[in-house]
Amino acid sequence: MVQITVWEHQDFLWPASDRDVALRLPGIVSTKNKELKRALRLSRDPISLRQGSGGLLLRFAGVAGILNLVGYEFEIIPKFSFRQSASWQNGFFHMLSIAEYGHISFERSRHMGRGALSFCDHIALAFLESVEPALQKGPICAYRAAVSQGRYLRGRLLLPEQMRMLLTHPGEVVSEHDVFSPDNAFQYLLFWSAAWLARHVRSQVLRRRLERVVSLLPKPEHHYRLPVHAALPAQYSRYRAALEIGNLIAGGASAVLQDQGSSGYGFLFNTERTYEKFLERMLQRIARRHTDWSVTAQRTAALGHPEGAGSVLFTRPDNTLTIQGMVTALIDAKYKCDLAGHGPLRQPRSGDYYQMLASLIAHGCAQALLVVPSEGDLGGEPPLLTWTTASGETIWRTGLLRWDISDLSTKSALLAAQNALEAQLLAFLF
Numbered sequence: 001m002v003q004i005t006v007w008e009h010q011d012f013l014w015p016a017s018d019r020d021v022a023l024r025l026p027g028i029v030s031t032k033n034k035e036l037k038r039a040l041r042l043s044r045d046p047i048s049l050r051q052g053s054g055g056l057l058l059r060f061a062g063v064a065g066i067l068n069l070v071g072y073e074f075e076i077i078p079k080f081s082f083r084q085s086a087s088w089q090n091g092f093f094h095m096l097s098i099a100e101y102g103h104i105s106f107e108r109s110r111h112m113g114r115g116a117l118s119f120c121d122h123i124a125l126a127f128l129e130s131v132e133p134a135l136q137k138g139p140i141c142a143y144r145a146a147v148s149q150g151r152y153l154r155g156r157l158l159l160p161e162q163m164r165m166l167l168t169h170p171g172e173v174v175s176e177h178d179v180f181s182p183d184n185a186f187q188y189l190l191f192w193s194a195a196w197l198a199r200h201v202r203s204q205v206l207r208r209r210l211e212r213v214v215s216l217l218p219k220p221e222h223h224y225r226l227p228v229h230a231a232l233p234a235q236y237s238r239y240r241a242a243l244e245i246g247n248l249i250a251g252g253a254s255a256v257l258q259d260q261g262s263s264g265y266g267f268l269f270n271t272e273r274t275y276e277k278f279l280e281r282m283l284q285r286i287a288r289r290h291t292d293w294s295v296t297a298q299r300t301a302a303l304g305h306p307e308g309a310g311s312v313l314f315t316r317p318d319n320t321l322t323i324q325g326m327v328t329a330l331i332d333a334k335y336k337c338d339l340a341g342h343g344p345l346r347q348p349r350s351g352d353y354y355q356m357l358a359s360l361i362a363h364g365c366a367q368a369l370l371v372v373p374s375e376g377d378l379g380g381e382p383p384l385l386t387w388t389t390a391s392g393e394t395i396w397r398t399g400l401l402r403w404d405i406s407d408l409s410t411k412s413a414l415l416a417a418q419n420a421l422e423a424q425l426l427a428f429l430f
Contacts, residue, residue: 002071003124004075006074007077007078008061008078009061011058013060013234014057014058021071025070028070029048040273042062042272043272046060046062060076063269063270064076064092064271074329078271078373080373091405091409092407093320098281099275099277121202123197124197124201127197128209130239131190131242134236135217136214136237139182139217140184140187142233142234147174148175149169149172150173151172156176157174187218188223188224188228189224189243190217190242190243191217193249193250194250195214225427227247228250272335272336275335276335279371282418292324294322297322298317299320300315300316301314301316301359301362303358315355315358316361317330317331318331318332328365329367329368330365332368348387352370353387357389367398367428368396368398372401374404378402383404384400386400387400401424404420
């Protein structure tokens with residue numbers, strides 16, 4: 001397996017020596033795009049293929065993580081992580097923990113950034129550091145229904161089954177009783193996750209640790225649906241992080257995992273959706289610092305009403321900021337915008353501007369802010385740029401903020417990014 005590190009929107013020249021694979025590559029990419037768009041709820045193709053002067057050029061967009069493609073393992077780095085590419089996993093894990101998985105902490109995996117380890121290795125380390133100490137206090141046990149057949153009643157009589165057995169097994173009783181055992185959905189998820197990670201990690205040390213965990217976990221006798229959404233009993237809270245990582249692996253909405261076919265397996269995340277949720281959570285954190293602020297996600301307002309046939313048109317900005325009970329600003333995450341490091345971003349795209357202007361009218365608000373992820377190199381330009389649109393005495397303001405999130409690898413760096421966002425938001429509003 002050839003290991004390749006690429007960034008989002010970076011072209012990878014397919015080796016000319018793989019001519020046979022190159023002929024099949026368009027069909028493979030087309031199939032993989034359909035799978036990824038469906039599983040990750042992507043709005044556009046994550047993999048593009050075009051003919052360049054030197055050969056076929058492969059490019060990834062809207063995803064980050066690991067993807068195996070006909071003998072190549074691509075580790076795809078988010079586009080805002082250029083400056084901190086050596087430890088990008090830590091920053092992305094912190095973003096994930098804030099955006100979706102609040103109980104997972106990846107702080108202790110920082111040292112792994114120095115090694116030639118994959119995205120799955122980092123996930124595996126976080127899983128091990130959670131599950132190993134939890135296992136020392138025993139497995140997760142829960143009650144499950146078991147059916148028994150015999151001469152004595154155990155628990156609840158199953159009347160329909162009993163009626164069917166009157167002629168074939170006279171004198172026997174069919175009953176159902178509760179059994180307290182480690183054969184449950186939680187243990188199945190842990191067992192499945194440890195086994196999957198053991199097959200896909202690059203580090204031999206991690207593989208041995210995972211195989212030991214597999215040997216220590218009670219082997220489930222039944223299969224359960226994954227991911228597991230049931231509430232974990234409070235007495236087993238020590239397993240919460242490991243179970244969330246397991247759900248992270250098993251959840252089709254966050255990761256695509258395939259072991260068969262020529263395109264191999266993947267462990268990919270929708271970077272656009274992750275960034276949108278991350279910004280939403282950070283804005284909510286900022287709002288809690290101010291007694292009269294509140295942030296509402298996906299607040300809907302009617303934009304157009306039909307005259308006769310037709311339906312109402314709606315607008316739904318990512319975040320609505322309310323101050324003292326009044327809608328003060330609409331804040332949208334714009335992950336797709338080009339970054340300053342690849343050519344100065346001097347204005348928002350026209351479509352984004354029109355969209356925000358329509359949302360302002362529908363919500364009765366005068367200010368909107370588009371927040372674009374940045375790697376910090378703005379070429380001397382200020383991070384916040386503003387435009388106004390006037391109609392009579394009404395003036396609408398739209399701002400474009402390039403938010404530097406290139407380093408989220410530590411809690412202090414995460415706090416610095418939050419403080420920078422708050423400072424620019426205050427500068428825009430007041």
